Amino acid sequence: MFTPKVLLVNDDAASLMALASLLGEGGDYEVITARSGEEALRHVLKHDFAVILLDVSMPNMDGFETAEAIHSHPRSASIPIIFVTAHYADEMHRLKGYQRGAVDYLFTPIIPQILRTKVAVFVELAKKNLQLQHQKQALELLNRELQEQRKQDLEHINERRLAEEALRQSQEELRQLASYQERIKEDERKRIAREIHDELGQNLLALRIDIAMLHARTGATHPKLNKKVHGVLDHIDSTMKAMRAIINNLRPTVLDLGLNAAIEWQVKEFQRRTGIACELLMPEQELEMDDGRATALFRILQESLNNVFRHARATRARIEVYQKDERLVMQVADNGVGIFPGCRRKANSFGLVGIKERVSTLGGELLIETAQDAGTTLTVSIPAEGASGLQTLSAAPLVERRASDIAKSLEGAKRSSGTRRRKSEIHPDKLKQLT
């Protein structure tokens, strides 16, 4: 509990006693006395005073000098001083007192009531001052804590930002790696397909020609041998067919005829294999694009059709390809059961993820619209022109929209201009060869 202190300074012991006893009655403060200016200064260095009552006329160091000394010291510069005097009451002396930092005057004979009231005002002021100081300290502490908290928050935010940045970068690198691997894979497939075709294919063909000749020449003379040779010819034919199938699986030869032909072939193949009725809408003019893009679109079509066959339980599918505002759009829609909630991303299911990655690499967008028993529509849109390089990477937003009328859109497929239902434009022989 804080008890304010009051300092009484007077060289006369009797006056000091009288003053002390006047103040001592019922005051909520401690009274300290000094018999000289020097003693007063010593007290001031040790204690904090609410107010000092200073006798003006004292031997050695008078009241004014004492006041000056007290106020010149930083520790005591703001202690209020009340001068107690009998003689220097005229205005000049009063002014001198104020200049030295006096706050007030008390004239002897002292009226106890006035004395107590004046002292009480300063004591109250000291209490309030102390309270304010405590509040100030508390506020400063709070402020420091807040600043510390803020610093920590900022550090956390910074750490998080760095972590997010690192994560984003590692995702970007993964995407680049995936795209690079995909390209390498396609190139390698292409190379192997070509080698099989050039080496194995040519040899088989030469072999077949020789055997065919042998077959023709032994027909009349060696019927038994001829029968055997016929069997060998059959074997060679089925080996060639198997070889073509392998080549085609590695790298659809039809892609070399252009994307239009490849899509058409793939859709026909799909319909033949699965019995799912397909409608293909595609522009008449060739879709011009680099091999990387064409292969990516073709693989996306393969994966989407695979999904229709494996998961959709659909009876019909519609494949639409069109160009719109510098973008090439490919849409694969089915009238199946739709993607069940939560089925989109399964462990060890990488079909849709692969599609997303391919689209992302091409700087395009993927949209999957699905609704229960209303089918699924997968729409891929990629920039029609521009290099499909790693530089164009951007995370493709994968949007899923639940539309109840996807099935309806399957019925009345509105055709975009320049799009028509295609008849096969690949020569039937070529198509047969491919399959």
Ligand SMILES: Nc1ncnc2c1ncn2[C@@H]1O[C@H](COP(=O)(O)OP(=O)(O)O)[C@@H](O)[C@H]1O
């Ligand atoms: N056309 C579709 N109709 C219904 N469900 C589908 C369709 N396409 C994809 N799905 C669902 O999404 C899942 C993920 O597909 P995907 O990533 O291609 O992996 P996977 O085909 O290997 O299962 C499938 O397992 C299936 O449940």
Ligand SMILES: [Mg+2]
């Ligand atoms: Mg799949």
